[in-house]
Amino acid sequence: xxxxxxxxxxxxxxxxxxxxxxxxxxxxxxxxxxxxxxxxxxxxxxxxxxxxxxxxxxxxxxxxxxxxxxxxxxxxxxxxxxxxxxxxxxxxxxxxxxxxxxxxxxxxxxxxxxxxxxxxxxxxxxxxxxxxxxxxxxxxxxxxxxxxxxxxxxxxxxxxxxxxxxxxxxxxxxxxxxxxxxxxxxxxxxxxxxxxxxxxxxxxxxxxxxxxxxxxxxxxxxxxxxxxxxxxxxxxxxxxxxxxxxxxxxxxxxxxxxxxxxxxxxxxxxxxxxxxxxxxxxxxxxxxxxxxxxxxxxxxxxxxxxxxxxxxxxxxxxxxxxxxxxxxxxxxx
Amino acid sequence: xxxxxxxxxxxxxxxxxxxxxxxxxxxxxxxxxxxxxxxxxxxxxxxxxxxxxxxxxxxxxxxxxxxxxxxxxxxxxxxxxxxxxxxxxxxxxxxxxxxxxxxxxxxxxxxxxxxxxxxxxxxxxxxxxxxxxxxxxxxxxxxxxxxxxxxxxxxxxxxxxxxxxxxxxxxxxxxxxxxxxxxxxxxxxxxxxxxxxxxxxxxxxxxxxxxxxxxxxxxxxxxxxxxxxxxxxxxxxxxxxxxxxxxxxxxxxxxxxxxxxxxxxxxxxx
Numbered sequence: 001x002x003x004x005x006x007x008x009x010x011x012x013x014x015x016x017x018x019x020x021x022x023x024x025x026x027x028x029x030x031x032x033x034x035x036x037x038x039x040x041x042x043x044x045x046x047x048x049x050x051x052x053x054x055x056x057x058x059x060x061x062x063x064x065x066x067x068x069x070x071x072x073x074x075x076x077x078x079x080x081x082x083x084x085x086x087x088x089x090x091x092x093x094x095x096x097x098x099x100x101x102x103x104x105x106x107x108x109x110x111x112x113x114x115x116x117x118x119x120x121x122x123x124x125x126x127x128x129x130x131x132x133x134x135x136x137x138x139x140x141x142x143x144x145x146x147x148x149x150x151x152x153x154x155x156x157x158x159x160x161x162x163x164x165x166x167x168x169x170x171x172x173x174x175x176x177x178x179x180x181x182x183x184x185x186x187x188x189x190x191x192x193x194x195x196x197x198x199x200x201x202x203x204x205x206x207x208x209x210x211x212x213x214x215x216x217x218x219x220x221x222x223x224x225x226x227x228x229x230x231x232x233x234x235x236x237x238x239x240x241x242x243x244x245x246x247x248x249x250x251x252x253x254x255x256x257x258x259x260x261x262x263x264x265x266x267x268x269x270x271x272x273x274x275x276x277x278x279x280x281x282x283x284x285x286x287x288x289x290x291x292x293x294x295x296x297x298x299x300x301x302x303x304x305x306x307x308x309x310x311x312x313x314x315x316x317x318x319x320x321x322x323x324x325x326x327x328x329x330x331x332x333x
Numbered sequence: 334x335x336x337x338x339x340x341x342x343x344x345x346x347x348x349x350x351x352x353x354x355x356x357x358x359x360x361x362x363x364x365x366x367x368x369x370x371x372x373x374x375x376x377x378x379x380x381x382x383x384x385x386x387x388x389x390x391x392x393x394x395x396x397x398x399x400x401x402x403x404x405x406x407x408x409x410x411x412x413x414x415x416x417x418x419x420x421x422x423x424x425x426x427x428x429x430x431x432x433x434x435x436x437x438x439x440x441x442x443x444x445x446x447x448x449x450x451x452x453x454x455x456x457x458x459x460x461x462x463x464x465x466x467x468x469x470x471x472x473x474x475x476x477x478x479x480x481x482x483x484x485x486x487x488x489x490x491x492x493x494x495x496x497x498x499x500x501x502x503x504x505x506x507x508x509x510x511x512x513x514x515x516x517x518x519x520x521x522x523x524x525x526x527x528x529x530x531x532x533x534x535x536x537x538x539x540x541x542x543x544x545x546x547x548x549x550x551x552x553x554x555x556x557x558x559x560x561x562x563x564x565x566x567x568x569x570x571x572x573x574x575x576x577x578x579x580x581x582x583x584x585x586x587x588x589x590x591x592x593x594x595x596x597x598x599x600x601x602x603x
Contacts, residue, residue, distance in 0.1 A: 043520040044491070159384060188383030189547055189591040215520045218593040259525035261554035263577050263592055268532060270525040270554070276490060 004031035004072075005176045005209050006055065006094065011069035013050055015280055016062060022280040023067060025050055026233045030226075032177065035203045037210040039220030039241070041256070042230035045277050048213050052179040056096050057086050073177075091122040095170035097163070099182040104166060105154040111138070111165045112150025115172055122173040137168040142198055160191035167198065171208075178202070181213045196223055217256045221245055226313070229253050232278055232288035235307055239314040248328070249310065249321040251293045258330035271332045287318070294331040295320045336409070338509060338541050339395070341370035344404035346390050346565075364390040365401065366565040372509075377535065377542040379556025379573060381549050381588065387565040388545045392513050395543070396428055397421060408509075426456055429502035431495075433514035438498055439486040445472075445497050446482035452504045471500040475530060492523035499530065503538070510535075511543040516551060528555060550592050553577045561585050 013025040025047040032038045042048045053059050055071055057078065070077045073093055081089065098104055106114055115134035119125045125133060131150075138146035141164040154162055163183060170178055180199065184192035200223065202208045212224055220227050220241065228238040229252060237250035248254050255273040275292040278284060284291050290300040299319055307317040318324060346365040365387045372378045382388045393399040395406060397413065406413040408424060416424055432438040439448055446468050453464045469479045475496040486494055495515060502510060512531065516524040532555060535542055546552050552559060552573070559576040561569040561584065569582040580586045 043522060188385075189549075189593075190383060190587055192593070193591040216593065217521070221593065256521060259522050261525075261528070261550045263550050263553060263589065264574075266574075267554070269529050272525045272529060273522045276492070276523075 003033045005034055005074060006211070007031040007070075007072040007075075008051065008055075009070045009072065011051065011054065011071060012067040013047070013054055013059070013064055014067035015064050017281065020281060022283070024064065024233050024280045025054070027069065028230075028233075028235055029069075030228050030235070030238065032209045032211055034176065034207045034209055037199075037203060037212060037224045037226075039224035039227040040211065040213045040230060041215065041217045041220060041227060043215050043277055045280075046230040047233040048230050049181050052096060052181050052211065052213055055094060055179060056090060057081070091118075092173045093175055094177045094179065095173065095175040096179040096181065097166045097170050097183050099185050105162060107154055110151050110153055111157070111168075115150075115165075115169055118169060118172045134168075134172075137171060138165070140171070141165075141168045142194070143168075158191075159187050160195065163187060163191075163195055164198070167195075167202075171202070171206075174206075175208070177209045177211065179211045179213070182215070183212070184219070185214070192219075199223075216260075217253070218260055229256070232283060233280065234288070234317065235315070236289065236317045237315065238307070240312070243312060243314055247314070247325055249314065249316045249325040250318050251295045251320070251324050251330075252289050254324060254328075254330040255292075258332075271330050273330075295324055295327075335376070336374045337371060338374040338409060339370060339372040339543075340405075340407040341368060341391075341395065342405045344368045344370075344391065344394060344401050344406065346387075346394055346399060346401045363565050365394065365404075367404070368562075368565070368567055370395075370560065370567075372541060372543065374508075374541055375539060376557045377544055377555055379552035379559045380543060380545045380562060381547065381552045381559060382562035383547055383588075385564070386562040388562050389513055390565075391562070392430065392511050392543065392545055396425065396430060396511065422456075426505045427507055428509045428511065429505065429507040431498050431502050431510060431512040431515045433518055436486075436491070436494065436518075439494060441486055444483050444485055445477075445489070448486070448497065449500050449504055452501060456505050458505065467504070471504055474503065474534070475500045476526075490523070491519050492526060495519060495523075495527050496530065499527075499534070503534070506538075507540070509541045509543070511545070513545045514547065515544075517546060517548065524551070531555065548592065549577065549588050561588065 009029050010027045011025060012023055012027055014021045015024040028051060030038055040048045050064060059065060066079055071079055078089060112134045115137055116130035119130040119133050135146045135150050138149055143149050143161060143164050184195050199210050203210055212220055214220060224241050227241050227244045228235045229250060231252050237253050248257060258271040259273060261270060273292050278288060286301040286303055287305055290296040305317045305319050307315045309315055344365050345367050347361045347363050349361050368391060380388045390399060394401045413424060449468045449471055450464055453459060453467060459467060468482060472478060472481055477496055516527050519527060534540060544552060544555050556573045559573045560567050563584050569576060569585045576585060577589060580589055
């Protein structure tokens with residue numbers, strides 16, 4: 001796959017706290033191609049958002065810093081890039097949107113002005129051209145009556161519209177890649193679906209590559225070409241989306257699938273994954289998931305399973321993956 | 334036939350648009366446009382709707398954190414809106430709320446033990462020693478332990494904080510729990526734990542519940558009956574199973590279609 005626009009290779013990040021260090025992202029590799037989309041799924045603290053911040057080179061240093069590996073944009077490692085090159089990269093190549101659009105927008109300027117300002121800076125546009133283009137961008141992200149909306153301040157827009165404005169801002173520099181970190185978590189469900197539809201159409205129409213970061217595995221079903229499931233800083237399973245849902249092969253993936261309530265089923269008690277996510281400084285020996293895993297054996301507490309290719313692009317880091325796939329359900333379902 | 338616990342009729346609430354940005358807007362906004370609710374004792378009523386549908390305003394009106402502009406609220410036949418402060422205090426012992434944000438709803442300067450003790454002190458439920466025992470009992474009821482008493486909210490995860498919020502609500506032995514988006518800020522695996530806890534408590538304590546959420550799958554899981562709200566009005570109501578299997582209103586259908594994740598079950602052994 002020569003056409004990966006963004007590629008992480010064995011990326012590791014370390015966290016420093018009270019004189020100690022721990023790996024919060026450990027040898028993570030993935031890639032996303034033009035028009036492609038990758039879903040990165042995991043719970044709070046699994047390192048999924050830090051990867052996106054690392055790509056933007058916005059890590060909260062020195063608390064979190066690079067600890068090996070590469071981040072390649074069109075084949076060039078960006079970890080060593082100087083500040084000016086990084087600024088250009090953020091302006092034109094890789095953009096990011098966050099969960100809470102309100103905190104990322106300036107409350108006292110109209111949204112049109114905010115987009116126009118970026119266009120003038122990033123795209124060297126003149127004042128009038130930027131103003132025109134900002135209305136076009138609002139139209140492209142599906143905002144009705146864009147000329148009127150462009151004159152409004154963020155408070156006058158709904159949550160869904162603000163997130164659309166954030167997407168318009170992210171698109172202002174015509175980036176190749178959009179990193180979307182829980183872009184719809186703060187939004188109502190029907191709005192959520194429309195925002196995800198918008199991202200899909202941007203992939204199809206502009207060749208945008210989308211990395212969708214979320215805690216909700218259900219959200220990426222039907223939205224991403226590929227899904228990477230993360231646990232405690234590592235990818236534990238990665239597969240084409242349809243295959244992941246059809247043949248989940250890591251116990252954690254099964255657990256995530258099982259514990260979400262689904263329409264029309266009559267379960268009084270939801271299956272749960274016992275225990276809780278481990279702290280980066282108290283990582284269990286062997287497979288980090290073993291203390292919570294109903295499939296764990298003696299070996300799992302001693303050796304760490306590597307992410308192994310099981311064919312058809314399906315990667316799993318589990319000694320018991322054959323048994324997990326055979327069972328197909330989280331015990332107790 | 335069980336007793337009608339809560340009867341709400343024609344509840345309205347308008348908010349004046351005093352603000353907007355620097356007073357740009359004016360006029361009024363109807364958060365509730367005349368809502369009826371019936372909740373039988375021992376039942377769980379799920380209220381589903383999107384942000385701005387009025388579901389949280391409804392909850393706040395019922396406990397009189399927000400005063401409705403019109404309509405009536407009866408609790409076990411008593412007129413809630415006519416209650417004076419003494420009656421209201423008694424009423425609020427019987428009806429407790431759990432909020433969405435487990436970060437914002439706990440005082441960061443109070444230990445968890447003090448936070449759970451607070452409602453006991455306010456309602457003068459027992460002496461110091463009795464209350465201390467009760468705090469430990471409550472912590473254990475929600476799946477925490479006595480060791481957690483002297484810690485502060487920031488030392489807990491989101492799911493644990495929501496458990497603390499539930500313990501605090503249960504402290505005064507309420508009959509009715511109003512849970513406003515209690516799991517929507519939580520990771521999916523933690524959501525399942527908190528939902529299970531609520532189901533278990535409902536059964537062991539015989540609680541009635543108003544469960545408010547935007548996620549229809551979550552509401553269907555926990556509720557006996559569902560009320561769908563949109564723009565301050567009830568657009569559909571019925572038994573939970575019927576509302577999701579045979580929705581009558583276009584809006585309910587749209588909400589159902591928007592529930593993420595219609596994935597096929599994995600085929601075991603495939």
